[in-house]
Amino acid sequence: MTAxxxxxxxxxxxxxxxxxxxxxxxxxxxxxxxxxAAQARGIDPDSxxxxxxxxxxxxxxxxxxxxxxxxxxxxxxxxxxRMDGRDVETLRRNVVDAVEEFVDQLDRAQTDLGxxxxxxxxxxxxxxxxxxxxxxxxxIEAAVEQGKSISAVVKETRPRNQGxxxxxxxxxxxxxxxxxxxxxxxxxxxxxxHVVVGADSIAADGGVINKVGTSGLAVNAxxxxxxxxxAAQTIKxxxxxxxxxxxxxxxxxxxxxxxxxxxxxxxxxSVENPAFDxxxxxxxxxxxxxxxxxxxxxxxxxxRELFGEGAAEPWAEP
Ligand SMILES: O=P(O)(O)OC[C@H]1O[C@H](OP(=O)(O)O)[C@H](O)[C@@H]1O
Numbered sequence: 001m002t003a004x005x006x007x008x009x010x011x012x013x014x015x016x017x018x019x020x021x022x023x024x025x026x027x028x029x030x031x032x033x034x035x036x037a038a039q040a041r042g043i044d045p046d047s048x049x050x051x052x053x054x055x056x057x058x059x060x061x062x063x064x065x066x067x068x069x070x071x072x073x074x075x076x077x078x079x080x081x082r083m084d085g086r087d088v089e090t091l092r093r094n095v096v097d098a099v100e101e102f103v104d105q106l107d108r109a110q111t112d113l114g115x116x117x118x119x120x121x122x123x124x125x126x127x128x129x130x131x132x133x134x135x136x137x138x139x140i141e142a143a144v145e146q147g148k149s150i151s152a153v154v155k156e157t158r159p160r161n162q163g164x165x166x167x168x169x170x171x172x173x174x175x176x177x178x179x180x181x182x183x184x185x186x187x188x189x190x191x192x193x194h195v196v197v198g199a200d201s202i203a204a205d206g207g208v209i210n211k212v213g214t215s216g217l218a219v220n221a222x223x224x225x226x227x228x229x230x231a232a233q234t235i236k237x238x239x240x241x242x243x244x245x246x247x248x249x250x251x252x253x254x255x256x257x258x259x260x261x262x263x264x265x266x267x268x269x270s271v272e273n274p275a276f277d278x279x280x281x282x283x284x285x286x287x288x289x290x291x292x293x294x295x296x297x298x299x300x301x302x303x304r305e306l307f308g309e310g311a312a313e314p315w316a317e318p
Pocket of ligand 1 (some may be wrong): 023024025026027131132133134135136161197198199200210211275
């Protein structure tokens, strides 16, 4: 291994993110930051420049895994911007400290936004969920902690069925759960009081990029008069959209949609598997963050406050 190559720990984390063994925007961010700390601890470069080059290379490897959740580059940027010092030991300490600080903030932000989201829920409410979002769950769990009785209708969320994880975690929190197939969502909207989803990225115009199926759910919720909120800590804000960039939607393998036997039996068709979609701001009632709730159209104000006019690549040299 040359000094610039990622350590095994970075390669393992990158592999786990790409295969979705580690998944969910906030969890990916925490894992990527921890991998940078492991890289900082695990190398013995002969100069401060070599240390920095090695951390930047690790950041690139981690970034190349999945394209949509901006929490990943935001995490890398947070840590690398604090990579400061004239000697290797100082640089190492600063990176490790920045990672600890980042992970603390991640946990605190989720707790804080959970309380905000919980205030939107009333005692006796039934909520509908899509996919598995730790930010969305934080809102429901905080409502339960406030003493509210909450029930949930959980969409299974094909093709990877992350709804099963949501169902299990809500059951553990004492929330009665009804699991439904995705196509039953509109029927069950008549029985719910609120839809709560997470986000992988939020664009400057207030568009919410989340697990595919969110936009259809939001349109149906609006048609049924059911309020829908996105729970998203501010590391989900996508700074590059401030300067006109769009968010890349990850296309995943067709093997998640159809197994080999069925594929062979059907023959010559094409299969597509986009992992995310964009919900236009007009179909979302609120974005709930650790800084309070925002109408989607006003999220750009918070974005400018936190990121200025945009952001460079995480590995850009200062
Ligand atoms: O950060 P938290 O709220 O945990 O998750 C946010 C989002 O990340 C997930 O993506 P995937 O399952 O990694 O494709 C879902 O789309 C979920 O809403």
